[in-house]
Amino acid sequence: MAPKRAAREQALRKVNATKQTLAPDIIAKRTKRHLDELEVSPQTLLLSPLNPISQRSNYTEPSITLDDDDEAPISGKNRVRQIVSDKRDPNAKKKKSSTKVRTALLYRKNLATLIEESVSHHHLLVRTPNHLSSTQRIATLPSHIPTYLTAAAPPPQVPPRLLCSVCGYKGAYKCKKCAMPYCDMSCESVHAETRCERRVI
Amino acid sequence: RNSRLIPNAIVRSKGDKTTYFGHQLQRCRDYSALHYRLPFEKGYLVDWDAQKAIWDGVFSSEVLNVDTAESSLLITEPYFNLPNIQDVYDQFVFEEYEFHSYHRCTPASMIPYGRLFQAGGPSPPECLVVIDSGFSFTHVVPIINNQIQWYAVKRLDVGGKLLTNQLKELVSYRQWNMMDETYIMNHAKETCCYVSTRFFEDIQTCRSNPKQNSIVQEYILPNFSTNRHGHVRVPGEESPATDQVLHMENERFTIPELLFRPDDIGLEQSGLATTVAASISLLPDDLRGMFWANIGLIGGSTNFPGFYERLSSELLSITPVEYDLQIYRSEDAVTEAYRAALAFVKGPTFSTHAVSREEYLESGSNASRRKFPGWQSSGLTGDPEISKVVHESTIEERGQPSKKPSRPRMRANTTSSRRR
Numbered sequence: 001m002a003p004k005r006a007a008r009e010q011a012l013r014k015v016n017a018t019k020q021t022l023a024p025d026i027i028a029k030r031t032k033r034h035l036d037e038l039e040v041s042p043q044t045l046l047l048s049p050l051n052p053i054s055q056r057s058n059y060t061e062p063s064i065t066l067d068d069d070d071e072a073p074i075s076g077k078n079r080v081r082q083i084v085s086d087k088r089d090p091n092a093k094k095k096k097s098s099t100k101v102r103t104a105l106l107y108r109k110n111l112a113t114l115i116e117e118s119v120s121h122h123h124l125l126v127r128t129p130n131h132l133s134s135t136q137r138i139a140t141l142p143s144h145i146p147t148y149l150t151a152a153a154p155p156p157q158v159p160p161r162l163l164c165s166v167c168g169y170k171g172a173y174k175c176k177k178c179a180m181p182y183c184d185m186s187c188e189s190v191h192a193e194t195r196c197e198r199r200v201i
Numbered sequence: 202r203n204s205r206l207i208p209n210a211i212v213r214s215k216g217d218k219t220t221y222f223g224h225q226l227q228r229c230r231d232y233s234a235l236h237y238r239l240p241f242e243k244g245y246l247v248d249w250d251a252q253k254a255i256w257d258g259v260f261s262s263e264v265l266n267v268d269t270a271e272s273s274l275l276i277t278e279p280y281f282n283l284p285n286i287q288d289v290y291d292q293f294v295f296e297e298y299e300f301h302s303y304h305r306c307t308p309a310s311m312i313p314y315g316r317l318f319q320a321g322g323p324s325p326p327e328c329l330v331v332i333d334s335g336f337s338f339t340h341v342v343p344i345i346n347n348q349i350q351w352y353a354v355k356r357l358d359v360g361g362k363l364l365t366n367q368l369k370e371l372v373s374y375r376q377w378n379m380m381d382e383t384y385i386m387n388h389a390k391e392t393c394c395y396v397s398t399r400f401f402e403d404i405q406t407c408r409s410n411p412k413q414n415s416i417v418q419e420y421i422l423p424n425f426s427t428n429r430h431g432h433v434r435v436p437g438e439e440s441p442a443t444d445q446v447l448h449m450e451n452e453r454f455t456i457p458e459l460l461f462r463p464d465d466i467g468l469e470q471s472g473l474a475t476t477v478a479a480s481i482s483l484l485p486d487d488l489r490g491m492f493w494a495n496i497g498l499i500g501g502s503t504n505f506p507g508f509y510e511r512l513s514s515e516l517l518s519i520t521p522v523e524y525d526l527q528i529y530r531s532e533d534a535v536t537e538a539y540r541a542a543l544a545f546v547k548g549p550t551f552s553t554h555a556v557s558r559e560e561y562l563e564s565g566s567n568a569s570r571r572k573f574p575g576w577q578s579s580g581l582t583g584d585p586e587i588s589k590v591v592h593e594s595t596i597e598e599r600g601q602p603s604k605k606p607s608r609p610r611m612r613a614n615t616t617s618s619r620r621r
Contacts, residue, residue, distance in 0.1 A: 059237060084211065088258065097296070101249075101292055105253065118284055153470040153475075161464075167375075167408075168452070170404065195374075
């Protein structure tokens with residue numbers, strides 16, 4: 001007779017459980033990096049304002065000047081460059097611009113810097129709610145003001161659908177090494193040969 | 202109509218060995234590997250050198266031929282524009298171009314002055330929602346009596362740029378490397394993509410008969426000798442073997458699908474329909490019916506075939522049962538805000554809304570902060586008295602206010618019943 005057990009126990013399932021070896025936070029980092037490449041919003045910037053990845057652009061080349069200078073790297077948050085607007089029409093009569101305008105033309109700041117400045121320096125003016133004539137300079141955003149951040153759409157209510165990362169069909173399976181979805185064995189082998197990220201940043 | 206669309210970009214063509222400023226892009230011959238320099242970064246104006254170069258061209262004899270010192274300006278700005286950026290708008294308008302006066306506002310705020318909601322009645326509704334889906338993002342903007350209800354504005358970080366970038370990536374992985382071909386992929390997107398109302402059925406159609414199904418389209422890439430422009434192969438059309446062809450299959454609908462399911466690429470946001478519902482749920486209870494009945498679409502990314510049908514279908518199933526759903530679209534979503542703004546500037550109130558150069562020289566950017574109240578001067582909840590104001594004006598205009606507005610309705614064309 002089988003020995004009596006104090007409480008009902010279930011035998012361990014002996015299944016060839018294929019374990020996902022990649023930690024969820026690494027997957028999250030990879031997704032975030034991908035979204036940066038697609039140039040989704042600067043909301044990621046607000047968490048790490050000087051994230052160098054987000055300065056790369058998949059769509060634009062901010063350094064276009066009239067010289068053949070497309071490869072100039074962006075160094076630092078403020079860059080002194082040649083003014084392309086002067087070069088557009090070299091024969092135009094040059095009127096001297098005001099100091100503020102010349103500053104804006106010469107020192108291009110990227111969005112990350114501007115967001116930082118608007119929040120931490122005294123650029124933000126707020127009216128008291130009853131529209132009194134006095135204005136209040138504040139150092140940080142008060143919590144009762146709706147902002148770019150509070151306006152973000154709510155998180156998804158339903159679990160994500162997995163689509164095959166190779167062909168786009170329903171992705172029923174996930175790669176063991178890097179958790180990217182695939183739909184069948186042929187897509188699995190394509191994935192393994194081309195872009196399985198065994199080592200993910 | 203007398204309006205002209207000018208690309209807000211400085212574009213370098215390696216093939217033409219030329220840099221085109223804004224309007225000059227139409228002279229471009231070789232569209233391959235066009236490099237863009239955009240004054241806007243992620244929806245905000247940050248590159249004033251580039252913007253000035255483009256505007257100089259627009260004001261010059263090549264385009265408008267205007268003396269800006271003799272003109273007034275209306276310019277739109279993004280939602281939640283940064284105050285430090287807004288100051289620079291003032292500087293360029295008044296110190297550089299010396300405009301006589303100007304008005305700066307968001308695109309949605311112009312819509313009540315236009316004709317987007319014309320089909321529903323002679324005057325625009327007091328309560329409406331504008332869905333503005335453009336290049337950088339998509340905003341849901343509720344408006345009461347021409348005032349944006351900032352506390353209820355919602356933003357989805359999906360726009361035309363993300364869709365084009367995602368398309369570039371998919372095509373580059375699956376077919377040809379198009380990572381440098383922004384212009385061409387953007388055109389392919391606008392030509393071939395659509396929003397599906399039956400996503401998994403379409404996925405199955407593509408799967409069961411690859412390259413030979415009812416969905417696939419062959420986009421013939423431009424080759425600069427015979428085809429300057431890319432186009433979709435028409436059935437029966439012959440093309441030389443040297444032509445490069447893009448097979449647009451599930452890409453046709455999985456790309457714009459991101460507006461409705463951003464989580465398909467891991468973006469942790471709800472889709473557009475859920476976001477609309479979230480926005481309206483922040484508004485006063487007794488006004489919600491009016492919002493559901495007055496939803497307007499603007500912006501180029503609403504142009505995808507099937508966008509309206511898909512949004513209608515999804516919204517119908519989450520509209521509260523006591524309300525009607527009505528979505529309005531424009532004859533031209535790209536220029537709707539412009540045409541509404543045109544009506545606004547011709548109207549009687551424009552001068553009271555504009556800041557003059559004298560005012561700026563006297564009080565600097567304080568003048569704009571006073572006259573262009575924005576998100577900074579609003580609170581996290583709306584005006585508690587606002588419902589009263591709306592109901593009073595509704596009584597004046599239309600008699601007894603009811604939850605279901607009495608304006609004639611167009612039924613959204615859908616096969617599912619409105620209420621299960």
